[in-house]
Structure formats: C-alpha cells, structure tokens
Amino acid sequence: MSSYKGHCHCGNTEWEAKLESDQQGHILCHCDTCKSLSGSTFTLNQIIPKAALSITKGEADLGKVMGPDKIVLRTGLLTEGIKNFKPAAEIFGKAKLPWEKEVAQTFETLPPS
Ligand SMILES: [Zn+2]
Numbered sequence: 001m002s003s004y005k006g007h008c009h010c011g012n013t014e015w016e017a018k019l020e021s022d023q024q025g026h027i028l029c030h031c032d033t034c035k036s037l038s039g040s041t042f043t044l045n046q047i048i049p050k051a052a053l054s055i056t057k058g059e060a061d062l063g064k065v066m067g068p069d070k071i072v073l074r075t076g077l078l079t080e081g082i083k084n085f086k087p088a089a090e091i092f093g094k095a096k097l098p099w100e101k102e103v104a105q106t107f108e109t110l111p112p113s
Helices: 032-038
Strands: 002-007 014-019 025-029 043-049 053-057 070-073 086-091
Touching: 014 043, 032 043
Parallel strands: 025 086
Antiparallel strands: 002 014, 014 053, 025 043, 043 070
C-alpha cells in the first residue's frame, strides 16, 4: 500500500489516498457525466474504499457516488502517480466515441462485482 496526494484545480481542497498495489492504475471512464464534467472523452479514476481517502485541506462532499462504502478517486488529480500509473481498465465503453482506441480491458458499463 502506498499513499498518494492530490488536490483540486483551485487548490482549496487537498487529499491523500492509500492505494493497494492493484489500485495503482487509471480506470478510464467514458460515461456521459464524465464527458460533461471534464470536457474530454474520458476521466482517470480509481474506485476505492471511502476509508482509504483522507481530506487534508478544505472540505469535500464524499457523497454516495459509488454506494455507502466506496468512492471514485480522480487519479488524474493526483500530484504523484498520474504519470506512472498505467490504464487498468475502461468503463462505460458503450459511451466511448467511435474513434477512440481501446487501451485496456473495456466493460460496457461497470465491471462485474
Ligand atoms: Zn464516468
């Protein structure tokens, strides 16, 4: 397990995430919400237990993004790891733009749990 720091664009919120070795990769999400929020074709994420994420500055609404115990960590916002992490999977492949190439195992929606 390793710790990775991240922050939002404005810098008002900072966090630290503890990631197991099999979580040290990017999950590419192609869903329409991620397209709308990012203005791009996909976002870089990892789904982790809420307990693995600590807010170290500011406040963040951890909400119910992935149920009561899990949260989507935006690995694209980590200050470390973003360059070293490899694509681990692609989710919501059904919303992928037709010209996007597959870079990791792709699931139509979420992987089976
Ligand atoms: Zn998404």
